[in-house]
Amino acid sequence: MLPSLLRTEIEKKLPCAFQVYRRSLHGSIRTGIAQIDDVVQGIPLHALTEICGGNVSSGKTSVLISLLAQASRDRFCALVDAADSFDPGCGQAAGIYLPRLLWVRCGKSKVKLPPLEQAFKVADILLHSSGFGLIAVDLSSLPERVVRKVPLSSWFRFSRVIEKQSAALVFIEQEPHATSCAGLVLRVMAEPPGFSGNLVTQCNLKMEVARGWEKKPVRSERTGFSLQTQWA
Amino acid sequence: MFACFYVPDFPVQACLLPEPAEIRRGLSQSPLAVLDGPDNLQRVFAANAAARNAGIQIGMTKLQVETYGGILLRKRSIAIEEFAQGTLADFAGTFSPRVESTCPGAVVADLAGMEKLLGPWKSAIWAMTAKAADAGFDLRIALAANPDTAFHAARGFSTSTIIPAGEEARRLAPLPVSTLPASPEMLDILESWGIPTFQSFAALPTIAIVERLGQQGLYLQQLARGEINRPLLTVEPNAEFVECFEFDDPVETLESLIFILNRLLQQLCANLIAASLATNELRLAVQLEVRQIQNGHKEEEEHKHDWKLPVPTQDKNLLLGLIRLHLEKTTFSAPIRKLTVEVIPIKPRVAQGNLFSPPSPEPERLEITLERIRGVVGISDKDGTACVGSPLLVDSHKPDSFTVEHFSSVVSLPDNCGTAPISALRVFRPALETSVELDGKKPQVVWLWHRHRRVLASSGPWSSSGHWWNSSAWAREEWDVLLQISPGVGLYRIYYDRIRRQWFVEGVFD
Numbered sequence: 043m044l045p046s047l048l049r050t051e052i053e054k055k056l057p058c059a060f061q062v063y064r065r066s067l068h069g070s071i072r073t074g075i076a077q078i079d080d081v082v083q084g085i086p087l088h089a090l091t092e093i094c095g096g097n098v099s100s101g102k103t104s105v106l107i108s109l110l111a112q113a114s115r116d117r118f119c120a121l122v123d124a125a126d127s128f129d130p131g132c133g134q135a136a137g138i139y140l141p142r143l144l145w146v147r148c149g150k151s152k153v154k155l156p157p158l159e160q161a162f163k164v165a166d167i168l169l170h171s172s173g174f175g176l177i178a179v180d181l182s183s184l185p186e187r188v189v190r191k192v193p194l195s196s197w198f199r200f201s202r203v204i205e206k207q208s209a210a211l212v213f214i215e216q217e218p219h220a221t222s223c224a225g226l227v228l229r230v231m232a233e234p235p236g237f238s239g240n241l242v243t244q245c246n247l248k249m250e251v252a253r254g255w256e257k258k259p260v261r262s263e264r265t266g267f268s269l270q271t272q273w274a
Numbered sequence: 275m276f277a278c279f280y281v282p283d284f285p286v287q288a289c290l291l292p293e294p295a296e297i298r299r300g301l302s303q304s305p306l307a308v309l310d311g312p313d314n315l316q317r318v319f320a321a322n323a324a325a326r327n328a329g330i331q332i333g334m335t336k337l338q339v340e341t342y343g344g345i346l347l348r349k350r351s352i353a354i355e356e357f358a359q360g361t362l363a364d365f366a367g368t369f370s371p372r373v374e375s376t377c378p379g380a381v382v383a384d385l386a387g388m389e390k391l392l393g394p395w396k397s398a399i400w401a402m403t404a405k406a407a408d409a410g411f412d413l414r415i416a417l418a419a420n421p422d423t424a425f426h427a428a429r430g431f432s433t434s435t436i437i438p439a440g441e442e443a444r445r446l447a448p449l450p451v452s453t454l455p456a457s458p459e460m461l462d463i464l465e466s467w468g469i470p471t472f473q474s475f476a477a478l479p480t481i482a483i484v485e486r487l488g489q490q491g492l493y494l495q496q497l498a499r500g501e502i503n504r505p506l507l508t509v510e511p512n513a514e515f516v517e518c519f520e521f522d523d524p525v526e527t528l529e530s531l532i533f534i535l536n537r538l539l540q541q542l543c544a545n546l547i548a549a550s551l552a553t554n555e556l557r558l559a560v561q562l563e564v565r566q567i568q569n570g571h572k573e574e575e576e577h578k579h580d581w582k583l584p585v586p587t588q589d590k591n592l593l594l595g596l597i598r599l600h601l602e603k604t605t606f607s608a609p610i611r612k613l614t615v616e617v618i619p620i621k622p623r624v625a626q627g628n629l630f631s632p633p634s635p636e637p638e639r640l641e642i643t644l645e646r647i648r649g650v651v652g653i654s655d656k657d658g659t660a661c662v663g664s665p666l667l668v669d670s671h672k673p674d675s676f677t678v679e680h681f682s683s684v685v686s687l688p689d690n691c692g693t694a695p696i697s698a699l700r701v702f703r704p705a706l707e708t709s710v711e712l713d714g715k716k717p718q719v720v721w722l723w724h725r726h727r728r729v730l731a732s733s734g735p736w737s738s739s740g741h742w743w744n745s746s747a748w749a750r751e752e753w754d755v756l757l758q759i760s761p762g763v764g765l766y767r768i769y770y771d772r773i774r775r776q777w778f779v780e781g782v783f784d
Contacts, residue, residue, distance in 0.1 A: 153652040
């Protein structure tokens with residue numbers, strides 16, 4: 043029997059057998075960095091996004107801060123800070139409206155739970171309490187070998203929960219871990235910063251789309267951009 | 275027209291009030307006696323009809339009652355009786371705004387002007403009795419033109435009664451004089467005169483009564499004739515919303531506490547709703563059984579906790595959820611003896627939804643969420659700064675000065691809120707101690723992550739200082755240094771603390 047006939051026969055009995063699963067695309071949040079927004083049209087709602095970069099000066103935190111600044115204009119945001127590394131002064135300078143930001147500082151109290159578990163539990167609680175337009179979980183300061191141990195089932199559960207919510211779930215990491223559970227994976231890399239005399243005035247960065255909104259991996263797209271320093 | 279709501283065997287009905295409705299109905303048919311007095315000499319204080327029919331009399335000792343067998347015994351609780359009296363007054367308050375708490379087990383309500391609302395008096399009494407049964411009371415109701423006649427009719431007759439105006443003396447006539455609020459000496463005098471009923475007392479000549487019994491006698495005779503028409507001493511709405519419960523036996527399990535807390539909060543929220551109020555502050559006091567001594571220090575006998583809500587609420591489930599989450603993570607040193615819950619009343623929030631406002635966490639539900647998150651990450655760090663909330667910058671030149679405020683979803687965006695992407699600093703808290711080799715005044719090599727890192731480029735020094743006038747003085751010289759990190763480069767912020775004479779790495783631009 044020809045494959046096309048076989049397929050037709052199967053589809054008669056199971057109409058969804060060969061249907062490709064596609065995520066619903068309903069809106070996005072602009073990152074505020076024109077070069078990134080031009081390539082990926084913002085961070086998707088109803089999906090899990092990973093922003094990755096090496097552990098030093100890769101620019102992932104700058105992208106996160108810029109995203110929070112854009113999102114806090116018309117949404118309530120939550121930042122789960124696994125290593126308590128967020129700088130509120132820098133955030134305000136970037137335009138984050140701080141009263142609309144829920145900042146959860148993990149690993150700072152006498153609670154025995156490891157910071158990674160705290161961060162995942164808090165993310166879970168926030169996902170089940172609707173109302174936040176952006177939930178960002180910053181795991182990038184945690185050792186890579188610790189984050190790598192997170193089971194795939196956790197990422198899968200997050201991706202299925204966020205699918206039903208009008209919110210974006212963003213993880214900041216050194217390396218991507220959610221594999222196919224992520225709707226978008228951005229990899230950010232640093233280039234030497236620009237000096238103006240004795241002053242650091244801009245940080246030069248490169249961005250690569252490792253996974254697009256579609257399920258299958260997309261052709262790698264790269265773009266370069268520069269961010270000014272707070273005092274420039 | 276005045277209505278008196280009278281609860282026969284009030285102490286017995288009061289002690290059954292906290293029970294669930296099904297259990298209460300079953301127990302009300304069983305012989306039940308309420309004991310009062312010291313533990314070693316408890317006597318019957320009140321008994322229901324079934325117990326009296328079984329032979330139980332007021333004043334019997336506990337031992338005597340136990341010889342009968344099958345009699346349920348309960349210990350008298352003043353707190354529960356006060357709670358029951360309050361509930362009875364609240365019940366009467368649903369029919370009239372003017373209610374007098376006449377005595378334990380009796381309240382009088384002024385029904386003037388309520389005729390159209392309540393309908394014919396006969397059917398109104400029937401409806402009131404049915405509603406009272408739902409509220410947990412088996413009532414006798416009497417309607418009369420003055421409060422005292424209504425009170426005596428409700429107390430003296432075994433069924434509900436309506437006494438039309440002008441017929442008070444005739445209808446009260448068969449009641450015994452012991453129903454009157456007279457002193458025992460006065461009742462003895464009347465008995466010695468052969469005056470058994472209201473009718474015979476009312477028929478005596480007034481002047482002769484005044485000559486022999488004084489003004490008190492005249493007052494009692496007017497009561498017997500139903501002639502006294504006094505204003506009601508209305509119950510003022512309670513400004514304090516406090517409910518407490520004392521356990522007979524101290525409890526250790528959370529389920530028992532939650533069961534009682536649920537009832538207390540239900541009553542508090544019902545009171546708030548009845549008064550058209552809400553609350554934004556909840557206080558819990560837990561009194562423990564014993565005071566324990568550990569490490570030579572006495573522990574507190576009472577545990578207290580307060581919650582401040584961003585928006586007023588009347589939601590019992592929200593308040594119960596907050597208390598439950600707190601109790602789940604609290605360990606007490608002894609069993610719990612008494613619970614006190616207080617809510618601070620304020621006007622409810624009047625807010626209209628806005629179609630154009632951004633989606634936000636539901637304020638009531640948000641509090642539960644925040645409490646759950648605090649349960650995971652803790653309440654505050656070692657400096658006392660909260661772990662969960664909105665960051666707020668402190669008005670200081672000192673870097674990394676901030677506090678964490680309570681997060682609220684009731685905020686509006688200011689008009690002048692612009693954004694511009696900048697290079698962000700990822701902060702190390704606390705800052706990493708390091709050593710720096712200098713070339714002249716510029717950093718040459720920085721010790722970081724267990725290695726010496728060569729400085730490729732540097733920017734600085736940027737000096738700042740503050741609080742030099744007190745003990746929290748700080749002074750530093752900042753450098754932004756580009757370090758050779760394998761692989762690539764890293765732009766770090768380091769500073770020299772001029773007071774501690776030590777180099778630190780504050781963070782990395784990321």
